[in-house]
Amino acid sequence: MASPFPSPTVAWYMARMFLVRTFGIMAAVSLVLLVLSVLGESGHILAQPANGEAQVWRYAGLRAPQIISFFLPFSVLGGTVLTLITMNQNSEIIALKGAGLSAHQVLAPLLVASVGVAALSFAFNDRIVSRATATLNQWQAVDYGPLPIDRGDRTNVWVRDGDDLIEVDQLRGRGDAAQLGNVTDYDRDGGRLISLITAPHGVREGRGWRIFPARRFDVASGKVALYPALHIADGVRPAQFMVTTVDADGLSLRALRATIKNLSDAGRPTKALEGASWHKLSGPLSAVLMPLLGAVAAFGIARSGKLFVRAVAAMGLGFAYFVADNFALAMGSLGAYPPFLAAWAPFLLFFLIGEAVLIRSEE
Incomplete structure (x- = not known):
């Protein structure tokens, strides 16, 4: 029975290259965005008489998880395109194809690595980002002053x-x-x-x-x-x-679903929150789509002079997914789309597009 992967050595080489580039891009861009965010908010933070350098560092610590969570899917897309472009330029893709591997087998190491990134992203969002978001929103609501104690009133x-x-x-x-x-x-x-x-x-x-x-x-x-x-x-x-106002980004998946139940029992609308609940699952899984959407940069002869065009097309497909995802969520919040469809339709649509690109490359 044929293996769905290249040899273990090649699979580890490709996965390691993909992960290094992905997290390298994420670290570099997130650091730049965090510095810009701190510079933009430091004036508001220090406007409070009791605030000082410690509060600025606190803001940075609360803002960093949000930036990382937001940019991680883009980093996966960039890591995919850079990995495949490098392998294409070095004729490594041609060598793998010449050895009898299909396009799916070539991409298999990246797909498996992206599943790991998606699982890490979900755990990070659920355990760290939600708490940081809730705390930061409460802090910003009081203009970076002392946080009031919530006694349930x-x-x-x-x-x-x-x-x-x-x-x-x-x-x-x-x-x-x-x-x-x-x-x-x-x-x-x-x-x-x-x-x-x-x-x-x-x-x-x-x-x-x-x-x-x-x-x-x-x-x-x-x-x-x-x-x-x-x-x-x-x-x-x-x-x-x-339950009064609910910030879906500031709640874990389990807490959000419990809140939705309480709101539903209280007779309040929950469609937008249900869409956000489903998106807490479909959002991290966007990392699995990136190798499929970036595959257009992998196949084709680098000497044809169209490698840059292929890379731009791969990035364009990735960014089109994020545009469609945000549009569907907005339509779900307005009630135009059912919550499940708003969260999962862009993922399924671009999964089919990625598969079509891969099948086309086989031909």
């Missing part, structure tokens, strides 16, 4: 309970210790308002909430009834009250 929170809508003016505390202030329960049936229940206080009771002292206005009769306490919102969890 929220204001003007809305939650859906079946047909009912529940409005809470103020929420204090977390979990089962959460306390509601100025609660309004819009009791509805099929979209028709049945009654209006209000209370100044609310606490967790069993699977629902006890509000007290309660005042119930019956819409049909126009009568008002007073109660020492009422039990409402059976099945509404405290976490559903906690």
Whole structure:
């Protein structure tokens, strides 16, 4: 049975060349972008009287993971094109083809290495970039001042309970210790308002909430009834009250999916967040596409004088993917595309384009 790879020596040689160039490009460009970002923000950071050099370094530490995450797919594309151009110029591709290897076998070491890069990218984004992004966004929201302690307090929170809508003016505390202030329960049936229940206080009771002292206005009769306490919102969890604005980039995949569930249970729109959730998987996998899209730079005789044109075409295909990916995400956020399609359609489309280029090169 024929091996899908070249010899182990050739496979390791190609994978090592690809990885060195990829991470070399990433390190060089990321360093330049980080310096520019620090220079651009240092004035705002130092405008706070208590800030100094330590805060500038802190900003650099929080910004660096974002820059690395953003530029890593472009680095994979550049590393692919440089590797294949070098091998083409040295007639190494011709030698491999002359030895009977197919285009897929020639690219196999790069594809396997790119899978490793994609796995590393996902772990890096999920564990490091999300935390750095959340912290930096909070810091920038207070103009690089001292970060406030989040004790779980929220204001003007809305939650859906079946047909009912529940409005809470103020929420204090977390979990089962959460306390509601100025609660309004819009009791509805099929979209028709049945009654209006209000209370100044609310606490967790069993699977629902006890509000007290309660005042119930019956819409049909126009009568008002007073109660020492009422039990409402059976099945509404405290976490559903906690979610207000959500920054998908500042959450790990697991945390984002839990937040989406809470928002969905609270009756809030989640399509844009669902697209972002799927993109946390499809985004890192873009590294696997780059060897396929860059393959146009590998095949063809270097002495034909079209090597530069092939390299530009390979880079153009790669950048076209990123444009299509951002466009699909934007359409998904607007609701024009389903979330799954918005995240995965560009990947599948350009995977087919890359395969078509590879098959064409075989002919």
